[in-house]
Amino acid sequence: MNFKKNFRYIFPLLIVFFTSSCANVKDIAYFQKVKVEESSFKKQADAKEFYKARIKPKDLLSITVVSSEPEASRMYNLVVPQIADASNPNSLFSQPVLQSYLVNDEGFIDFPVFGKIKVEGYTRMELESILHKKLAGAFSREIPIITIRFINYSVNILGEVLRPGKYETENDRMTIFDGLAMAGDMTINGKRDNVKVLREKADGTKEYITLNLNDKNIIYSPAYYLEQNDVVYVEPNKSKSRSSNYGAAESFGISSLSILITLTSLIFTVFK
Template sequence: MKKNGLFKFGLLLLILISITSCVSKKDMIYFQNDEVISNELHKNYAPKIQTDDILNITVSAREPEAAVVYNLYKGGGQSSSTDPITYLVDNEGNITFPELGKIKVSGLTTNQLKNDLIKRLEVFITNPIVTIRLENFRVSILGEVKSPGPYNLENEKVSIPEALAMAGDLTIQGKRKNILLLRTNGDKVESIRLDLTDKALFKSPYFYLAQNDIVYVEPNRAKVNSSAIGTTSSLISIASALLSLVLILTR
């Protein structure tokens, strides 16, 4: 009778361990509702220029010699044989541009800055062409993803799902309903929680990443428990060994 009770206790313990290691289907599947999301919500999205950003700005025109003075190079001259200089946005949100002097750029998109520069340059150049690129568009992806780390992005319009895909997607132990996004906004850091299992994510103003964003994927309860005590298989092995020992000692 005593052995039978111990056997039942051990069996119940094994069942409980197996149950706690299971993950609900609803916790794993992305974008679960069938709501139709309008593409207009993010059609014109573009990241804003921030302090400490590095800008690559090139000016050209039909008459190349007219634009030469606005394109400086690291070698100190105006020859294409060396790399063009880049422009660091200072703490006040300004850059100093050749011939035009100090220009306020923080808070603008690259397209808005391009249009502003074209208007300024039209006084000196006929039909100027301006191209601008953010050189330091980088995000960091941490936590329960297959390849965590910093990612330098060529595209300035990258969504949360795209960034996570670049990091190899979430591991089975990652919380899909509670993604943490950390975003620097001036002298403040915003903390935003996002749910990958809900299609409403596409409506979020944080669907697209900004430069220097940090995305953190928390571990689920099973991962936290296994890190404290060991893996689930180890728990089962330990429980089995303890049960065998108790049965031997009570014979």
């Protein structure tokens, strides 16, 4: 009877012990304390201009020039040389592949006819405007359509996410949440209030930016929009850190104790 009486007090304590490592809801939710009237992001009107990715050294750019004057536009669209396949005489008649432009360490690209053009620091639209002015005299009937895209816009997502790895995207306005979504979102063990972003600045130096995904004001952080080659690291929370310290013996002991508690509970249920 004494054991039965004592077990009545011990059992709840054991339950507390085994559930103490479970993540708290407050540690998991994004955008905490966001009021309904703020959900429309009215503050954006007072914020700086919307983020636009700026071209950096080592970026690969796709630049296409289209007009109703094919002879004039052809010289500004470099095509990758293709080797004919002897077994397939039609191999050279497939859709041509346009070359990409590599931004060198000084921030220049080699563009047909005009040679070296400074592109570092410009947005896609700013560079399109610059090229429009340069090409204005080459087209007699119309202003050509110039389209610029990032080819190698990528970020690395590491740590407590479902699918860590390197992710490439055509979206040059990718937010931290877009990046996490591509990686399958954080695991339950991810530390949401201390996400690290490693970023390389224009001068080659590195900087760390800390993000608190629980904070509603995260949209104003300089790392809310991810830049080319950013590295995002999601730290494990205390629950994961504690569990990773358990060895095989500790894990076996906890499993055995859990089974013992379950069996004891069943015995008291049957024989009480």
